[in-house]
Amino acid sequence: MIKTFFKRYGTSYAFLLPWIFGILIFTLIPILVSLYYSFTDFGLFKKPEWIGMTNYIEMFTRDARYIKSIKVTAIYVAVGVPLKLAFALLLAMILNKGMRGLVFFRAVYYVPSLLGGSVAVAILWRQVFGQSGVVNHLLGLIGIRSTTSWIAHPDYTLGVLIALMVWQFGSSMIIFLAGLKQVPIALYEAADIDGAKGVSKFFRITLPMISPVILFNLVMQTIQSFQVFTPAYIIGGPEGKPLDSILFYTLYLYTQGFSRLQMGYASAMAWMLLIVTALITGLIFLTAKNWVFYED
Amino acid sequence: MKENSLMKKFLLVYLPVILGALIMFYPLVWMVSSSFKPELMIFKDLGIWPKQFTLDNYIDGWSGAGRISFSTYYLNTFLIVLLVIIGNMITCSMTAYAFARFKFPLKNILFSLMLATMMLPVHAVLIPQYTIFYNLGWTNSYLPLIIPKFFATDAFFIFLIVQFIRGLPSQLDEAATIDGCNKFDIYYKIIIPLCTPALVTTAIFTCIWTYNDFFSQLLYISEPKKYTVSLGLKLFLDSTGQSSFGQLFAMSSLSLLPVTIFFIMFQKLLVEGVATSGIKA
Numbered sequence: 001m002i003k004t005f006f007k008r009y010g011t012s013y014a015f016l017l018p019w020i021f022g023i024l025i026f027t028l029i030p031i032l033v034s035l036y037y038s039f040t041d042f043g044l045f046k047k048p049e050w051i052g053m054t055n056y057i058e059m060f061t062r063d064a065r066y067i068k069s070i071k072v073t074a075i076y077v078a079v080g081v082p083l084k085l086a087f088a089l090l091l092a093m094i095l096n097k098g099m100r101g102l103v104f105f106r107a108v109y110y111v112p113s114l115l116g117g118s119v120a121v122a123i124l125w126r127q128v129f130g131q132s133g134v135v136n137h138l139l140g141l142i143g144i145r146s147t148t149s150w151i152a153h154p155d156y157t158l159g160v161l162i163a164l165m166v167w168q169f170g171s172s173m174i175i176f177l178a179g180l181k182q183v184p185i186a187l188y189e190a191a192d193i194d195g196a197k198g199v200s201k202f203f204r205i206t207l208p209m210i211s212p213v214i215l216f217n218l219v220m221q222t223i224q225s226f227q228v229f230t231p232a233y234i235i236g237g238p239e240g241k242p243l244d245s246i247l248f249y250t251l252y253l254y255t256q257g258f259s260r261l262q263m264g265y266a267s268a269m270a271w272m273l274l275i276v277t278a279l280i281t282g283l284i285f286l287t288a289k290n291w292v293f294y295e296d
Numbered sequence: 297m298k299e300n301s302l303m304k305k306f307l308l309v310y311l312p313v314i315l316g317a318l319i320m321f322y323p324l325v326w327m328v329s330s331s332f333k334p335e336l337m338i339f340k341d342l343g344i345w346p347k348q349f350t351l352d353n354y355i356d357g358w359s360g361a362g363r364i365s366f367s368t369y370y371l372n373t374f375l376i377v378l379l380v381i382i383g384n385m386i387t388c389s390m391t392a393y394a395f396a397r398f399k400f401p402l403k404n405i406l407f408s409l410m411l412a413t414m415m416l417p418v419h420a421v422l423i424p425q426y427t428i429f430y431n432l433g434w435t436n437s438y439l440p441l442i443i444p445k446f447f448a449t450d451a452f453f454i455f456l457i458v459q460f461i462r463g464l465p466s467q468l469d470e471a472a473t474i475d476g477c478n479k480f481d482i483y484y485k486i487i488i489p490l491c492t493p494a495l496v497t498t499a500i501f502t503c504i505w506t507y508n509d510f511f512s513q514l515l516y517i518s519e520p521k522k523y524t525v526s527l528g529l530k531l532f533l534d535s536t537g538q539s540s541f542g543q544l545f546a547m548s549s550l551s552l553l554p555v556t557i558f559f560i561m562f563q564k565l566l567v568e569g570v571a572t573s574g575i576k577a
Contacts, residue, residue: 013394019447023413030425031416034421091313108320110566111321117508118555123529127544229511230510234533250419270420277415
């Protein structure tokens with residue numbers, strides 16, 4: 001029986017072998033091991049020692065920086081993602097008006113998404129919002145004299161990083177554009193005959209028809225922006241300076257796990273991130289049946 | 297009447313699109329233009345066209361911080377990128393072929409599992425992975441960055457290729473079977489050649505992500521002579537950041553060049569890759 005099983009499915013599993021091995025060694029086992037570590041006191045040079053819920057209790061009751069890192073990340077996601085998607089949808093709708101050079105402009109708007117995660121762009125952002133950077137120069141041109149370094153003032157740093165996220169709206173815009181192209185023109189023509197205005201066409205035709213694409217973008221962007229690291233590290237260093245104002249969750253996780261070698265604590269943080277990501281994704285999908293419209 | 301609607305279209309469509317593009321590109325253009333200005337002029341001459349033009353920033357910046365030049369960083373990066381591309385192309389296409397064409401027990405569960413890993417935050421597996429690599433003695437080497445890619449760990453690309461293979465007529469496979477091809481023959485004589493667009497998309501995105509990556513390189517590589525471009529730039533920022541903006545801008549601009557060239561060459565595939573599969577960034 002085993003023999004016929006192998007004869008029939010042997011090749012299938014042979015093709016899957018690297019992936020099966022990979023998902024076990026690099027994903028499934030590590031997830032479980034990190035769950036175990038999260039209940040231990042553990043570092044690279046010391047064996048894991050079981051301490052029960054201590055890490056979890058510590059982070060919610062005694063670690064003010066942990067709470068701060070949640071706040072910073074939550075604001076970043078809650079403000080940045082809707083802004084980014086709004087820009088993406090707006091530009092997609094304008095580009096969809098049937099203009100010449102669509103391919104060119106679509107490409108131009110996409111470039112920041114490609115470059116945005118790099119160290120070079122983070123360095124650029126540091127200088128653009130620095131004391132003698134472009135932003136202050138442009139403010140000077142319209143008569144506002146500013147000597148603020150936007151990356152050194154804790155009230156503004158998070159805004160600078162949100163701006164960097166919104167700047168990369170191009171990839172979401174392309175997905176919206178593909179969605180808009182699927183909306184049947186007949187729907188708009190019918191609405192025109194009924195005398196519908198632009199605004200009501202947007203809310204009653206466009207938005208419902210592209211709601212599956214909105215759902216997709218919302219989920220992917222939310223998951224991704226929870227994990228932002230590079231720009232914060234380059235602009236604010238591993239401690240999220242100034243004054244923890246850009247101490248993102250992943251930055252704090254990195255500091256705990258790899259600078260202080262509190263790997264048990266960092267594992268607990270990682271598991272909280274996993275749970276929160278799963279909960280929020282689940283929540284978006286749960287509410288989706290009320291606002292996402294599927295044809296057929 | 298006709299002129300009026302043309303004017304309206306210009307104001308509502310072309311003008312915002314062009315203005316938006318200019319605003320978005322202004323910082324990038326400013327950096328590139330500053331990189332050709334003499335150090336002292338950068339914050340005095342804020343115009344886009346340099347009044348004085350120099351290549352010194354590039355020449356001086358290239359020699360890097362300490363004794364290691366950017367030649368080393370670029371060579372290291374290209375080596376990693378090349379190996380990661382090979383790993384992804386081979387193993388993701390194998391996995392995709394199995395999911396797209398075969399029937400086998402547990403297929404649906406395994407496929408859902410694969411989709412779920414696309415959404416998994418890397419941090420959830422970070423510390424155990426690090427301890428594995430540490431105990432293998434692989435830290436401060438490129439192995440942790442490369443070896444996982446030979447086990448199809450980038451589920452995005454599996455999904456992309458699965459979608460592509462599903463679009464290929466299965467009669468091709470059947471005809472080949474009648475001609476005496478086995479499943480391995482079909483894989484590399486039919487599926488692989490026909491999948492070229494999907495494989496090229498995989499290669500391009502792998503290249504760009506690996507090139508832009510900073511986090512895992514920061515985590516695993518500690519010795520400056522093994523540094524990549526990302527790490528080299530960070531080191532350069534720390535050692536010269538406040539004194540020589542010109543060189544910093546020159547090296548930053550230069551580091552954006554490979555991705556930009558790639559984009560210009562493969563623009564169509566990249567945009568289609570995003571539009572059809574929703575691949576990130």
